[in-house]
Amino acid sequence: MSENRKPNIVVIGGGTGSHTVLSGLKKHPVNLTAVVTMADDGGSTGRLRTEFGVLPPGDVRQCLVALSEGDPILQQLFSHRFQSGELAGHSAGNLFLSALEQITGSLDKAVDLAGGVLQIRGSVCPVTLEKVRLIAELNNGKVLYGEAAISAYQLISRFGLKRLYLSPSAQVNPKAITAIKEADMIVIGPGNLYSSLLPNFLVGGLRAAVVHSKAKKVFIANLMTKHGHTDGFSVFDYVREIESRLKPGIIETVIYNTKKPSQRLIHENVDEGEPVQFVPTKEFRGRSVLGLNLLADRLHETPKVDMLRRTLIRHDSEKLAKAIMSVL
Amino acid sequence: MSENRKPNIVVIGGGTGSHTVLSGLKKHPVNLTAVVTMADDGGSTGRLRTEFGVLPPGDVRQCLVALSEGDPILQQLFSHRFQSGELAGHSAGNLFLSALEQITGSLDKAVDLAGGVLQIRGSVCPVTLEKVRLIAELNNGKVLYGEAAISAYQLISRFGLKRLYLSPSAQVNPKAITAIKEADMIVIGPGNLYSSLLPNFLVGGLRAAVVHSKAKKVFIANLMTKHGHTDGFSVFDYVREIESRLKPGIIETVIYNTKKPSQRLIHENVDEGEPVQFVPTKEFRGRSVLGLNLLADRLHETPKVDMLRRTLIRHDSEKLAKAIMSVL
Numbered sequence: 001m002s003e004n005r006k007p008n009i010v011v012i013g014g015g016t017g018s019h020t021v022l023s024g025l026k027k028h029p030v031n032l033t034a035v036v037t038m039a040d041d042g043g044s045t046g047r048l049r050t051e052f053g054v055l056p057p058g059d060v061r062q063c064l065v066a067l068s069e070g071d072p073i074l075q076q077l078f079s080h081r082f083q084s085g086e087l088a089g090h091s092a093g094n095l096f097l098s099a100l101e102q103i104t105g106s107l108d109k110a111v112d113l114a115g116g117v118l119q120i121r122g123s124v125c126p127v128t129l130e131k132v133r134l135i136a137e138l139n140n141g142k143v144l145y146g147e148a149a150i151s152a153y154q155l156i157s158r159f160g161l162k163r164l165y166l167s168p169s170a171q172v173n174p175k176a177i178t179a180i181k182e183a184d185m186i187v188i189g190p191g192n193l194y195s196s197l198l199p200n201f202l203v204g205g206l207r208a209a210v211v212h213s214k215a216k217k218v219f220i221a222n223l224m225t226k227h228g229h230t231d232g233f234s235v236f237d238y239v240r241e242i243e244s245r246l247k248p249g250i251i252e253t254v255i256y257n258t259k260k261p262s263q264r265l266i267h268e269n270v271d272e273g274e275p276v277q278f279v280p281t282k283e284f285r286g287r288s289v290l291g292l293n294l295l296a297d298r299l300h301e302t303p304k305v306d307m308l309r310r311t312l313i314r315h316d317s318e319k320l321a322k323a324i325m326s327v328l
Numbered sequence: 329m330s331e332n333r334k335p336n337i338v339v340i341g342g343g344t345g346s347h348t349v350l351s352g353l354k355k356h357p358v359n360l361t362a363v364v365t366m367a368d369d370g371g372s373t374g375r376l377r378t379e380f381g382v383l384p385p386g387d388v389r390q391c392l393v394a395l396s397e398g399d400p401i402l403q404q405l406f407s408h409r410f411q412s413g414e415l416a417g418h419s420a421g422n423l424f425l426s427a428l429e430q431i432t433g434s435l436d437k438a439v440d441l442a443g444g445v446l447q448i449r450g451s452v453c454p455v456t457l458e459k460v461r462l463i464a465e466l467n468n469g470k471v472l473y474g475e476a477a478i479s480a481y482q483l484i485s486r487f488g489l490k491r492l493y494l495s496p497s498a499q500v501n502p503k504a505i506t507a508i509k510e511a512d513m514i515v516i517g518p519g520n521l522y523s524s525l526l527p528n529f530l531v532g533g534l535r536a537a538v539v540h541s542k543a544k545k546v547f548i549a550n551l552m553t554k555h556g557h558t559d560g561f562s563v564f565d566y567v568r569e570i571e572s573r574l575k576p577g578i579i580e581t582v583i584y585n586t587k588k589p590s591q592r593l594i595h596e597n598v599d600e601g602e603p604v605q606f607v608p609t610k611e612f613r614g615r616s617v618l619g620l621n622l623l624a625d626r627l628h629e630t631p632k633v634d635m636l637r638r639t640l641i642r643h644d645s646e647k648l649a650k651a652i653m654s655v656l
Contacts, residue, residue, distance in 0.1 A: 051413030073431060073441055080427045085379030086414045092427035099408045099420040103401060113401055117445055 006031050007184040007328055010176075010215070012127075013037070014196030015062040017189060020314060021220065022066035022122070024321025030328075032122030033179035034063040035206075039134040039166070039199035042148030044081075044090045048098045055107040055131060057097035059196075063124045064111065065093070070119030078118065108175070125179060128203045130170035136194065137163040151195045154228025164198055172205035180206075183215035185328055188251070190222045190315065193230055193241060201245040211247050218327060220320065221256035223295065223313050224266075225273030234279035235289075243283075252288060253327045255320075259293035261313045269312055290327060294319050334359050335512040335656055338504075338543070340455075341365070342524030343390040345517060348642060349548065350394035350450070352649025358656075360450030361507035362391040363534075367462040367494070367527035370476030372409075372418045376426045383435040383459060385425035387524075391452045392439065393421070398447030406446065436503070453507060456531045458498035464522065465491040479523045482556025492526055500533035508534075511543035513656055516579070518550045518643065521558055521569060529573040539575050546655060548648065549584035551623065551641050552594075553601030562607035563617075571611075580616060581655045583648075587621035589641045597640055618655060622647050 009030045011021050014037040022034055036059045041049055045058035061078055068075045078093030093114075100110035111124050136144040136153075139160035144150045180186065191197045201207050210217070219242065221235045230237070235256045243250055260275050278291055296316040337358045339349050342365045350362055364387045369377055373386035389406055396403045406421030421442075428438035439452050464472040464481075467488035472478045508514065519525045529535050538545070547570065549563045558565070563584045571578055588603050606619055624644040 047413070051415065052410070071441065071444070073428070073437075074445070076431050077424070077427055077441075080431055082380070082423075082427070085375070087379065087418075087423070090415075092423060095410075095415070095420060095423055096405070099405055099410070100401070103404050103408055109401075113399065113405075116399070117402070 008033070008179070008182050009185045009187060009324075010035055010179050010183040011187045012197075012200050012210075013189055013191040014040070015059040015191075017191035017196060017220075018059070019062040019066040020190070020317045021187060021320060021324070022063055024317035025324060026067055026069070026121050027318070028321060028325050030325075032067065033183075034067070034122070034124045035127050035176045035179065035200060036060050036063055036124060037196055037199045038126050038128050038132060039147045039195065041133065041146045042151065044094045046148055047090070048094055052098055052102060053131070054098045054101045055126060055129065057094040057101075057107075058091070060107070060111055060124055060126055061091065061093040061097055064114055064118050064120055067115075067120035067122045067124065068118035069121050070117070074118055078114075108173070123175075123179075125175045126173055127176055127200045127206060128170040129173050130168070132166040132168065132170045134195070134199050134202075135165055135167050136161060147195050147199070151192065156194070156229050157231040158228070161194070164194060164202065166199065166202045170203050172203045172209070177205060177209045180209040180213050180215070183213060185218060185324075186210060186213060186215045187218045187220060187324060188242060189220040189238070192226055193238060197242065198245060201242070207246055211250060216253065216327070217251045218253045218255060218324065219251045220315075220324075221254060222276050223257050223261070223315060224269070225276055227271060227273045231273055234277045234281070236279065236281045236283040238276075240283055249286070253290065254287055255290045255292070255294070255323050255327070257294040257315070258291045259295040261295060265313055272313065288327065290323055292319065292323050294323065336361070336507070336510050337513045337515060337652075337656075338363055338507050338511040339515045340525075340528050340538075341517055341519040342368070343387040343519075345519035345524060345548075346387070347390040347394040348518070348645045349515060349648060349652070350391055352645035353652060354395055354397070354449050355646070356649060356653050358653075360395065361511075362395070362450070362452045363455050363504045363507065363528060364388050364391055364452060365524055365527045366454050366456050366460060367475045367523065369461065369474045370479065372422045374476055375418070376422055380426055380430060381459070382426045382429045383454060383457065385422040385429075385435075386419070388435070388439055388452055388454055389419065389421040389425055392442055392446055392448055395443075395448035395450045395452065396446035397449050398445070402446055406442075436501070451503075451507075453503045454501055455504055455528045455534060456498040457501050458496070460494040460496065460498045462523070462527050462530075463493055463495050464489060475523050475527070479520065484522070484557050485559040486556070489522070492522060492530065494527070494530045498531050500531045500537070505533065505537045508537040508541050508543070511541060513546060513652075514538060514541060514543045515546045515548060515652060516570060517548040517566070520554055521566060525570065526573060529570070535574055539578060544581065544655070545579045546581045546583060546652065547579045548643075548652075549582060550604050551585050551589070551643065552597070553604055555599060555601045559601055562605045562609070564607065564609045564611040566604075568611055577614075581618065582615055583618045583620070583622070583651050583655070585622040585643070586619045587623040589623060593641055600641065616655065618651055620647065620651050622651065
């Protein structure tokens with residue numbers, strides 16, 4: 001990489017996790033591309049998919065807001081949830097993106113226009129522009145249809161996941177391939193393993209692009225396990241699961257949190273499991289690992305109604321960005 | 329007025345009529361302010377008022393789009409109507425404005441932000457920032473509550489309008505007063521008499537500002553009467569009605585259309601009455617009058633679903649603007 005150009009970082013993930021990484025990294029001298037899962041089918045996003053046949057706007061929206069350097073009120077607008085009547089629970093940003101997709105016929109164009117309005121630094125790239133449904137088959141024969149159903153089902157750990165796939169199968173957005181080819185670093189995570197992270201690697205063409213990329217691959221471990229999904233997972237259990245979709249050993253650097261959240265905060269988060277532990281398993285050997293206090297000191301100031309299904313225990317975006325920059 | 333400054337024009341009215349005037353005038357070297365009625369309570373606007381207690385966004389939205397010099401797709405976004413499910417009939421621009429009003433606590437601020445996004449030339453000013461309902465009392469004792477009810481009632485001509493008022497009474501937006509004080513010309517109309525034009529002059533303080541203004545007052549006559557509201561009205565019947573809320577003789581210049589729409593178009597417009605005729609009544613004397621072919625040659629290319637309750641017989645915005653500029 002030449003001395004004079006800013007390094008290219010591609011962040012692969014979904015809504016809240018990518019939002020945190022991007023919010024922090026945008027304050028550093030780097031070129032950012034967010035590659036975003038298109039599997040969401042719950043909440044406001046799910047209603048829009050059902051009614052208009054659009055692509056899911058929710059994860060894209062969170063990344064756009066994270067990268068915005070425009071008027072803070074327009075950022076608030078994109079995150080605003082209507083609170084009553086027939087619109088209750090809808091996000092204004094989701095409506096904005098879905099209307100633009102209907103007008104332009106393309107979520108890619110809608111994202112570019114919304115990015116212009118929000119004056120984003122970097123770019124946001126839906127991992128695919130094809131409409132897919134995420135499906136999980138468990139070892140006991142049960143099949144879960146759709147990201148929302150999978151996310152809500154709390155017995156995946158008990159029965160074991162046999163297969164996770166997209167239906168129909170879908171090809172990667174060419175913009176994601178270009179960004180990955182030019183990347184100096186690829187950041188994976190944090191995010192829910194089955195509903196936010198792995199669905200990206202199920203899109204045809206993404207795996208090969210990441211595996212063949214010369215970029216440094218960095219994984220950001222989650223703070224907490226997800227109850228019924230990743231019970232008992234330590235840092236390298238996540239790494240093993242992700243590498244099983246990519247290539248064993250491909251993640252060179254692992255960043256994880258060492259500060260335990262307060263018992264009060266853990267008790268308030270009934271949907272979450274336990275803090276993710278660092279356990280030096282065999283997958284640990286030969287990698288760079290960076291354990292730091294990455295915990296946000298106080299609750300993220302998201303409007304309450306947007307906190308539904310969102311975690312209250314969060315990474316501090318500035319600490320996390322500093323950690324990522326230190327391993328660049 | 330100094331040679332070097334652009335003349336200030338204030339356009340008083342409502343949605344579609346003001347949209348036409350502003351779309352044409354923005355291509356001329358003038359400073360534009362749209363003063364917009366806040367009485368609408370039907371359709372998408374009515375649903376938003378009921379559910380969120382916001383001010384009516386619909387007329388404001390149409391004026392913002394008319395003044396936009398930004399990306400045409402963002403203009404389309406503001407006019408976009410959702411077509412299915414629980415959002416059916418809602419305008420994306422209305423949702424955008426109502427969300428911004430909820431976030432900022434002020435429709436004025438919401439309009440400024442939306443104006444920034446749409447890169448408008450000029451400004452849009454809600455006539456009042458207080459929540460009002462338009463009420464019509466007829467001579468037979470019947471009372472119609474709300475603009476939508478008044479607009480839909482087709483026996484006003486038969487029974488006669490006794491009183492039109494706002495409940496509760498409301499004071500004018502100070503920005504409107506400032507714009508009127510600095511105006512070189514005030515353009516009134518076109519628009520529905522009872523539901524778009526007169527409601528502006530029912531707001532406390534607007535009448536006095538217009539009456540005391542040194543600006544030239546210009547009235548644009550409607551193309552068609554409204555069935556059940558203004559049956560048989562000729563150009564000066566409108567002038568008399570408007571001046572009864574202002575001051576007799578205050579309108580110096582009247583611009584009206586001389587080209588009759590095709591019978592086919594008239595037949596297709598069941599909600600409208602007959603072409604407005606020029607009849608030289610006593611109100612005619614001493615005024616400047618300008619009769620021209622002002623008719624749009626072909627149908628306005630508004631998306632079909634936005635044509636609900638909208639007229640198909642329209643002024644040509646360029647011809648109209650040229651006529652207005654000629655009397656400046």
